Amino acid sequence: MMTERATTFTKSVLSQPWGLWALQARRVVRIELRRNLFSWKAAWIYFLAFTPTAIIFIHLLFDRHRAISLTEDTNVLAGIVQFYYVRLGVFFGCLGIFARLIRGEMIERSLHFYLLAPLRREVLLLGKFVAGSISALLLFCSAIGADFALMYAGFGPAGRDYVFDGPGLGQLQAYLVIVALACLGYGAVFLLLSMIFRNPTPAAMLVLGWEAINPVLPSLLQKISVASYLRHLMPITVPGEGIFALLTVETEPVAGWVAVLGLVTLIVVVLAYSCFRIRRLEIRYTTE
Amino acid sequence: MNPMNDRILFENVSKFYGEVLGVNRVSLSIAPGVSTIVGPNGSGKTTLMNLMTGLVQPSSGRVSVLGLTPADADRFFRQVGYCTQFDSFPRRLTGMDFLMDALLLHGMSESEAFRLAREAMERVRLSDDAAGRRIEGYSKGMRQKIRLAQAIAHHPHVLVLDEPLNGLDPMARAESLALFQELSRQGMHLIISSHILDEVDRISDRVILITGGYIVAEGDIHQVRREVRDKPLQVLIRCDQPERLASRMFTDNHCVEARLHPDGRGVFLRTGDIDEFYRLLNAIAVEGLVQIEAVAPADDDTRAIYQYLIGSDGSPS
Numbered sequence: 001m002m003t004e005r006a007t008t009f010t011k012s013v014l015s016q017p018w019g020l021w022a023l024q025a026r027r028v029v030r031i032e033l034r035r036n037l038f039s040w041k042a043a044w045i046y047f048l049a050f051t052p053t054a055i056i057f058i059h060l061l062f063d064r065h066r067a068i069s070l071t072e073d074t075n076v077l078a079g080i081v082q083f084y085y086v087r088l089g090v091f092f093g094c095l096g097i098f099a100r101l102i103r104g105e106m107i108e109r110s111l112h113f114y115l116l117a118p119l120r121r122e123v124l125l126l127g128k129f130v131a132g133s134i135s136a137l138l139l140f141c142s143a144i145g146a147d148f149a150l151m152y153a154g155f156g157p158a159g160r161d162y163v164f165d166g167p168g169l170g171q172l173q174a175y176l177v178i179v180a181l182a183c184l185g186y187g188a189v190f191l192l193l194s195m196i197f198r199n200p201t202p203a204a205m206l207v208l209g210w211e212a213i214n215p216v217l218p219s220l221l222q223k224i225s226v227a228s229y230l231r232h233l234m235p236i237t238v239p240g241e242g243i244f245a246l247l248t249v250e251t252e253p254v255a256g257w258v259a260v261l262g263l264v265t266l267i268v269v270v271l272a273y274s275c276f277r278i279r280r281l282e283i284r285y286t287t288e
Numbered sequence: 289m290n291p292m293n294d295r296i297l298f299e300n301v302s303k304f305y306g307e308v309l310g311v312n313r314v315s316l317s318i319a320p321g322v323s324t325i326v327g328p329n330g331s332g333k334t335t336l337m338n339l340m341t342g343l344v345q346p347s348s349g350r351v352s353v354l355g356l357t358p359a360d361a362d363r364f365f366r367q368v369g370y371c372t373q374f375d376s377f378p379r380r381l382t383g384m385d386f387l388m389d390a391l392l393l394h395g396m397s398e399s400e401a402f403r404l405a406r407e408a409m410e411r412v413r414l415s416d417d418a419a420g421r422r423i424e425g426y427s428k429g430m431r432q433k434i435r436l437a438q439a440i441a442h443h444p445h446v447l448v449l450d451e452p453l454n455g456l457d458p459m460a461r462a463e464s465l466a467l468f469q470e471l472s473r474q475g476m477h478l479i480i481s482s483h484i485l486d487e488v489d490r491i492s493d494r495v496i497l498i499t500g501g502y503i504v505a506e507g508d509i510h511q512v513r514r515e516v517r518d519k520p521l522q523v524l525i526r527c528d529q530p531e532r533l534a535s536r537m538f539t540d541n542h543c544v545e546a547r548l549h550p551d552g553r554g555v556f557l558r559t560g561d562i563d564e565f566y567r568l569l570n571a572i573a574v575e576g577l578v579q580i581e582a583v584a585p586a587d588d589d590t591r592a593i594y595q596y597l598i599g600s601d602g603s604p605s
Binding site: 020023024035105108110112114116117120121280 | 343359361366372376389390392
């Protein structure tokens with residue numbers, strides 16, 4: 001009986017028009033990238049992503065780079081990723097990118113054009129998520145790459161040795177993975193929040209608070225957080241001092257693959273719930 | 289094939305926006321042809337159309353179009369086109385970009401999408417110059433046309449049009465009405481809501497009157513008019529001696545009102561019993577009392593029915 005049901009289910013899944021959905025999703029991604037990535041409204045997100053790059057560039061131009069300060073600069077870069085990008089830059093950048101994918105179109109009263117197309121709403125949502133992710137990844141991964149290159153460019157041969165023969169490239173890889181996961185994690189959360197709330201910003205502030213206090217919460221609740229997974233992937237842990245101490249609470253160490261798997265699971269669950277929500281989404285522009 | 293699969297069905301549908309009533313217990317079975325939804329502002333016309341196309345979902349009941357529901361978007365929106373009243377577009381798009389984006393989401397090739405986009409532009413009479421310009425620079429009438437083009441570009445079987453004549457000049461209105469007639473002749477379902485009753489009336493096969501979220505009448509315009517038994521019907525009779533005819537009609541007590549036509553070659557007679565009225569008129573014609581040239585109902589159009597059933601203030605009379 002169970003085998004029969006499983007066969008029927010498998011047949012039903014295989015008979016779906018996956019090729020058409022993939023094509024439609026690609027076209028949604030193309031439309032969204034064209035509309036959102038190269039617009040003046042996105043200027044402040046570029047600013048968020050590249051402000052540290054500009055500061056590091058100034059540091060490269062005006063500060064002396066002695067070999068003994070390489071460790072210090074490595075810690076500064078780790079701090080920028082840990083405290084700025086993950087907690088602020090990617091957080092608010094993703095709020096800007098993902099919250100406007102659905103809510104922004106509700107405010108501009110243009111979402112109905114998508115909802116009147118022969119396009120499953122789940123495909124629309126996932127296409128928009130992919131487009132938002134590509135935008136966020138392009139911006140923040142480029143920024144991290146530029147930060148990394150500029151940080152070590154001034155050290156000459158010592159910097160080259162650190163990057164190519166030392167732990168440098170491994171750290172860069174870890175930062176890119178962390179920022180990529182942060183973009184996907186916060187992106188999924190903000191996409192959902194934008195469908196639940198007319199103004200997702202107050203809810204995002206609650207998420208920010210939740211992320212800050214998360215390390216002191218019971219271990220089960222810690223799993224409902226993006227930053228808690230990313231913390232375990234940092235190649236260098238920067239001890240927090242002063243106000244940063246509020247953002248760094250030591251927690252039990254977790255293996256890297258567990259952290260990645262945990263975050264990917266969180267993203268899948270949030271996206272699945274978003275798909276459920278978008279099926280019930282109604283166009284009521286007058287209440288926006 | 290299920291014979292009901294060529295219809296638009298509302299089965300006891302209600303829609304509430306919180307505590308505000310959108311429509312209540314609507315049951316309709318709309319056959320192919322041109323159907324006009326008529327009602328005052330806030331009566332539920334747009335809600336009916338949004339329910340039909342899944343932009344809002346019923347609080348209770350079920351809506352289907354040609355046997356499909358909006359949940360089955362892949363198939364549903366290949367059959368349905370909806371020209372909404374929302375006068376807004378995605379930013380920075382030209383008319384052609386707008387149509388191409390919409391058509392490419394159907395999964396068709398770029399060349400096919402381009403062909404259909406050009407065809408739709410021609411059908412609504414938007415020029416090549418307009419196609420290459422940004423929609424932000426369009427006049428209201430052009431925006432209305434590009435929305436209409438987007439709704440018809442994929443050759444749907446059902447076309448839902450919310451106030452499609454708004455913002456159009458008289459020439460563009462006439463062109464749009466001619467297009468609706470042509471689409472109707474091709475066997476398409478057209479559901480139109482409009483305040484320009486006189487013009488829509490000419491192409492409508494049936495009318496749906498709605499007020500306060502309730503359907504107050506539905507069906508063929510003449511049939512609906514006849515069913516409004518408590519309101520006397522007005523008939524225009526063209527004849528050589530209108531005063532004499534009116535006098536005879538009053539004598540036989542079938543008329544409640546008579547008014548001479550301004551040209552003096554006819555009379556408007558109002559009667560409470562149309563069947564008896566026509567029987568008597570036939571008798572008069574046979575007697576040769578007056579020479580009757582033409583007989584035509586003078587108030588069984590949508591406007592008259594609207595006035596009778598809804599009233600000018602929008603409340604059911």
